[in-house]
Structures are given as C-alpha cells and as structure tokens.
Amino acid sequence: MPSQVFSVSEVKQLLAQGAQLVDVLGADEFERDHLPGAINIPLKQLDGGAVADLDRKRPVLVYCNDFG
Amino acid sequence: MRLETLGFTNVIDYVPGKLSWFEENQPREGKATDETWIGDVADADVPTCGLRERLGDVRGRTADWDTCVVVGPERVVLGLLRKAELEGDPNATAEQVMRSGPKTFRPNVTLEELLKSMRDHDIQTNSLVTTGDGKLLGVISRADAEATLAHEAPAETAPGI
Numbered sequence: 001m002p003s004q005v006f007s008v009s010e011v012k013q014l015l016a017q018g019a020q021l022v023d024v025l026g027a028d029e030f031e032r033d034h035l036p037g038a039i040n041i042p043l044k045q046l047d048g049g050a051v052a053d054l055d056r057k058r059p060v061l062v063y064c065n066d067f068g
Numbered sequence: 069m070r071l072e073t074l075g076f077t078n079v080i081d082y083v084p085g086k087l088s089w090f091e092e093n094q095p096r097e098g099k100a101t102d103e104t105w106i107g108d109v110a111d112a113d114v115p116t117c118g119l120r121e122r123l124g125d126v127r128g129r130t131a132d133w134d135t136c137v138v139v140g141p142e143r144v145v146l147g148l149l150r151k152a153e154l155e156g157d158p159n160a161t162a163e164q165v166m167r168s169g170p171k172t173f174r175p176n177v178t179l180e181e182l183l184k185s186m187r188d189h190d191i192q193t194n195s196l197v198t199t200g201d202g203k204l205l206g207v208i209s210r211a212d213a214e215a216t217l218a219h220e221a222p223a224e225t226a227p228g229i
Contacts, residue, residue: 004081008092011082019080022071033098033176035089046070056075063082063089066200 011035011061019059035063087200090176106182107175109216110197110206117162119146124158135194135207138162143204145172145196172198175205183213 005011015021015037023030023038030040041050043064054060071079082089090096090107115136117126126149130136136154138147147166156165173182175197182195194207 003079004083006083008089008094011089014080023086025086031098032100033086033090033096035086036095036097038097043070046074048074051071051074051076054076056077059078059080060071060076061080061082062071063085066085066087 005061014059014061017059019061020054022054022060022062024062024064029065038063085200087174087176091199091205096176100176100178103178103180104216104220105175106173106177106179106195106197106208106213107205109179109212110175110208111212112206114194114204114207116143116204117149119161119163119166121162122158123149123154123156123160123162123165126162127154127158130154136162137196137204137207138166139204144202145170145198145204148196150193170196172196172202174198174200179208179213179217182208183210183217186210186213 005014021035021038023034023040024043024046025034025040026042027040030038030042034040039053090105115126115130115133116139117136119138119140126136134151134154136149137145138149140146147162147168148170149162149166153165153167173185173195185191186195192210194209196207197205199205
C-alpha cells in the first residue's frame with residue numbers, strides 16, 4: 001500500500017476498500033467544506049483522545065488543503 | 069506522521085488535498101456547498117499568452133477582452149496584462165510590461181466571498197481563479213459576479229416561499 005496517493009481514483013479505491021478519511025484542517029474550515037464522509041481531526045488536536053473513534057486495523061487516508 | 073506514533077500502521081496521505089478534489093468536480097459536503105463557488109462559474113476561455121509574446125500579437129486574439137493572463141507551462145500564472153498594458157507598445161513583450169504576481173483566488177471561494185473582496189478592495193475588473201499550485205482555471209469579472217448574485221437573490225427572498 002503506498003503511503004502517498006495523488007489521484008482521485010486512488011482515493012476512491014481506498015475508500016471502497018474501507019479506508020477511513022480524515023480531514024486535518026481546522027474545524028471552521030471543515031464545517032465550510034470537506035470531502036464526503038470525512039471526519040475532522042484538526043492537526044493541532046491530533047492525540048490519543050481525538051483518534052478514539054478510528055479503527056487502527058483499517059487504513060487511514062488523511063488530507064489537508066493542497067500541496068502546500 | 070503523528071497518527072503512526074499513535075498506533076496506526078496504515079496511514080496514507082492524499083497529497084494534492086481538498087482543493088485538488090474540488091478542482092476535479094468531485095462531490096463535496098459542508099455548509100458552503102449549497103452556494104455558488106467561483107470554480108464553477110469562472111470563464112476558462114480567457115486569453116492567455118507566453119512571456120515572450122509581443123503585445124501586437126497578443127492583441128490580435130484578445131478580441132473584446134480587456135485582460136490577458138501570462139502563463140507558463142501547464143497554464144501556471146506568471147502575470148497579468150490589463151487594458152493599459154495591452155494598449156501599449158506593440159513591440160514590447162508580455163514579460164516586460166505584465167503585472168507580476170497577481171492576486172488569485174481558489175475555486176472553493178464562494179461567489180459572495182469573492183464579491184465582498186472585490187468591493188472591499190475596489191476591484192472592478194477580472195479576478196483570477198487558480199489551483200493551489202497556481203494553474204489558471206479561469207477568470208470572473210466583477211460585473212458577472214454582481215449579475216450572478218443578483219440573479220440568485222430574488223429566489224431566496226421571494227415572498228410566500
């Protein structure tokens with residue numbers, strides 16, 4: 001499994017295979033718009049408590065705004 | 069990545085990120101998704117030219133436009149020619165007279181947000197819409213932004229609905 005993906009089709013394939021989608025942007029930005037099905041865990045809040053709802057056995061696909 | 073230190077063994081980074089997903093017209097969720105985004109209405113047919121093209125040649129294909137975007141490979145925005153530059157010395161190159169580093173907007177900015185920015189900064193002309201890595205998606209004029217919002221507004225405020 002690659003640790004980086006670049007295309008929409010790769011994202012869709014991973015989601016179809018059960019990956020969990022995590023948006024690491026701020027809560028305001030997440031509320032404004034995000035990818036369908038994503039959950040929000042802002043990078044600054046990324047700790048054991050914040051990830052309690054994630055399944056460690058399944059892939060986790062993370063994204064932020066862009067390449068920057 | 070911090071998730072890996074928290075016991076996750078299969079963490080994958082979608083490197084291009086959210087904006088790239090939206091640029092490819094993929095589904096979106098959130099409060100702003102019911103609004104018009106500028107990426108949906110930007111005019112991709114705006115004239116473009118290269119750095120070394122002469123204004124005399126560029127003018128020949130700008131027709132009714134008062135804007136020409138100076139781009140590099142893959143339509144990465146390098147500069148902007150407005151009416152004043154387009155009407156200048158026909159032998160000058162785009163690079164010599166262009167406005168460098170023009171302000172750009174991302175496609176997920178709403179039309180209302182763009183219009184507010186245009187009003188706040190008294191921008192009367194075209195605004196550029198680009199990807200996160202600077203590729204030109206299109207332009208939107210203030211007149212078009214005003215007209216589109218004015219067209220949408222009556223439906224929201226119509227009595228009895």
